[in-house]
Structure formats: C-alpha cells, structure tokens
Amino acid sequence: MDVVAVEGLGKTYPGGTEALKDVTFQIAKGEIFCLLGRNGAGKTTLLRILATQLKPSAGRATVLGQDVERGAKAIRGRIAVVPQEARPNMMLSAWDHIRLMCLIRGMPRAAALARARKVMEELELWEHRNKLTADLSGGLRQRVILAMALVADAEILFLDEPTIGLDPLGRRKVWAMVRKLARDGVTILLTTHYLDEAEKLADRLAIIDKGRLAFLGTVQGAIAKAGMGTRVVVEPVAANGNGREVLSAKTDAEILAVVERALREGHKVTLKPTSLEEAFIQVVGGSIDEETS
C-alpha cells in the first residue's frame, strides 16, 4: 500500500525560482526512501511539501491517502519531521525539549514522560537529560532534535539530513533506529548528502537534479544505470602511486583479462565495484575524473 503518492509535482517559489518540476513517485508503507541530490536540487522543497509545510504549485501529492493541501489537518497528527539544520534552544535541557514536545503533541502527562524517557534511552540521551543543550556536544544536540521527532510515534517520519554532525558511531545508532522503525511499519523519507548512508539504509531512492527526478529505483539499480562496471586499479607493487592505471571493465571476461595480464607482469590489482557515490555523480552529470586520474 502506498502511503505517499506524488504525481507531476511542481513548485515555483513566489520569487520565480522553479524548485521542482513534474516529479512523480510513490512510497510504500514501511519503506525507507532516500532523496538524494546536490545542494539546491529541490530535496528539502519536496520533503516540506509532503510534510504539509509548503504549498505545491503544480501536480498532486497525497500522504496517508490525504491531499497535502486539502487534507493537511488529517495528515499532521500522523507524521513527524526533523527539519534541516534545526537547533535546540540552548537555554533548555534535553529533557525539556523532548518531554514538552510529547505534551505539546497532546500525549497525556504520564504517557508523555514515559515516551520521552524511552526515546532518550534509545538515543543514549538519558544520562544527559538535565544538562542545558548549550553544554552538549553538536552530536548530542542533533540527537535531541531527532528525539523530538521520534517521540511522536508517527506513521511517517520525514528526516531532512538527520545525521548531519553525528560521529560515525552516532550515525550507525541512528541507522539502526531507522531500520527498526521501518521494521515496525514506520515509513521513512530521508534526505542525505552521505551516499554511504543511503547505500546502507535505502530500500529505494530518488535522485533529484535541478528539480527533476533523475533516477528512481534501488541502490543496485542506480549503480547499474550508471553503467560504469567495475574499476580495476593496476599498479606496480613498489610504485608509491606512480604508474597507476585505472581500467573500467564491464564484463567478467574483461575483468579476468585485466587481472591475468597484471598478475603476469607482477603488478598489484585492486577491484573497485562502482559505489552509489560514483553512480550519483554520473547521474547528476558531474565528473569523477579528478579522483581517477
């Protein structure tokens, strides 16, 4: 069952900037759907329209079966958002933010306190509960913002770059939480600039380029679409990078031929399958020449 359906969606801001053009896709219940794109590609615009924060100017979008404009009220109680670059209030503690968010969303007092504690424990914030956020590290502050959304117990979570500022362990903790939420049937729409994050999390992804949908499918689909095959790096054993040769092989036979030749000549061979990052760069029309040369 699709919980998000977007059809021919467009957005032109009052100043005339066209941020989205004719975007169409669906997201199924319990799916982790990643939106990728360069800065200013239109990811946040799309997320904000779906989270009922921004009016679309063309096309149609429904969330949980309700139109994002006409049925916004019905949608809002069932979703939660982590906005991009959100910052906690430095004069409030982590506990204040999360407990009050539960109460503001209408939870009964006892349930609000229990829910706030549970989410804080899951995000390892409980031991920091009484510290002002001014005294927390950047990563802990970001976790406070995440917790403010997670306490909502929403059916759909909109996460706009949720792991920005987190250390590698913190990011993995959030990934585990996102996966668990998806297993429990929560649908996740996530934007990120971390391609490894999308690679690890996304059931499906959309690449937005200059407001248009440039790719829609799975991670493997994106890599296959890039059509770059496997890169074979051949270099003399003690060359310190000199004489390095990067070959692109699209079939197993090609790879085998390159490897045999390199081994005969006593060279070191490294196989590098195409990553999502390389596929992304290919899709949005960038270049990876600098890295490979």
Place this chain on the structure above:
Amino acid sequence: MKRPREVFYIGLFDSLPILRDPMLMIVISLFSFLPVLFAYIFAPQPQLAMQTIVGAIVLSLGFIGLFIAQSVYFYKYWHRFQDMFVASPVSPLSYAMGLAFSTLLGAAPATVVAFILLYLQVPYSVLALLQVLAVTVLFWLSMVFIGYTIGAVTKNTRRANSLPQVLGIVLGFLPPVYYTLDTLPPFLQPIALLIPSTNAAQLAKYYFGLISISTFEIVFGWVYLIAFVIGMGLVAVRRAHWVDP
C-alpha cells in the same frame, strides 16, 4: 481542553528560559521604570509622577508584546521548531497564542509593581482596574500582532532583535505615554493621538482619575485601539504563514 493545553505547553516551552534566568524580566522592569524614577526626582507635581507609572504599565506590556518577534523569528528560521509544530497536531492559533501569552511573563513584575505603587498613591476601584487592564491588553495585543509580523517576515537576525526595540522606543517614549498630552504643542496633539500608545495611556490615566478627557476622546480612544488591533491582526494573518507559499 485540547487547544488550551497546547497553548499552555507552547507558552511554557517558550517561557522556560525566562523562568530559569529571570534577567529579561528585570531588564524590562528597569527599562519601563527609568522614566518613573526621573519623574519622581524632577516632576514639579506628584500628579505628573503618577502619570509616569501609568506609562510604565502601558509600555511594559506594549514593549514585551513586540518581543514576540524574537520567538517567532528564532522558532521559524533558527531552531526550526515551527516546522516541527506544523507537522504535528498543533493548531496555528494555539502556537500564536502560546507564544503571545509567554511574553506576558516578561512584563509581569513591572506591571504588578506599577499597579501596587499606583494603588498606594491613588487608591482606585476594581472597575477602574478592569478598565485599565482592558485598555492595556488591547494595546499589548496590537503590539503582539506587529511583533508577530516582524518575526515572520524578517530573515535577518539583527533586524528581528533591533526592530522591536526601536518600535518600543518610538511608540513608548516619544508619544505622551510618560508625560501629559497637553505638554505637546497644540499642532502635534492630533498627530500624537494617531499613535496607539497615546490613546492607551490617555484612557488608562483617565480611568485612574489622573486626567479628565471628553466623552469624544474616550470613545475615540477605544474605537482607535480596537480598530488598530483588528488592522494589525489582519496584517499578521496575511503576512505570517503557517504553511509557506
């Protein structure tokens, strides 16, 4: 009970920092009471000093109403809490009312002290107190609407901080709020009456028995204040968006 609960918790969320660190309350109180201090020292008649206390009541509430601009701006553009509240069951009216009521906390000490001081000097009736409260609440509400509009439309942190202060001075100290209307040259008096704080102060001084004004001035004052509140309310509703266009 759902909406009042939302208003209460949004108000609490916004006012907790002030409750934890009451410096803002002290600043507002000192700011509105400085002219009172000067008037007590330099005013030739005690009646004039009384008028400055009424001015302190009007300005404390008006000034703090304008300061909603900071909450609105920071919640929308800095903390991005507004986006979180939009994507929740919270109604825009609860949000606006919660932020508005939390401003009252900042003005509470100055206002209470002023009312007590005034009562000790010129005992007033409960009716007079209610009439003055009604006038000051109307003025506060108009300032809340102006502040809300400033906070919602400005995308500049410095402007969101400085505009309420500038407006507070323009509306509070320049017009006859702390001093009497007839201190102004006759040609400036009608112009001063086009400023809402003048009308609020004139009515408050009248209900406390400090000045006498004509029935026309009373009616004009009320009509002007109500019209100003409605006008500013319409501007705020038009310019402050819950869902961005």
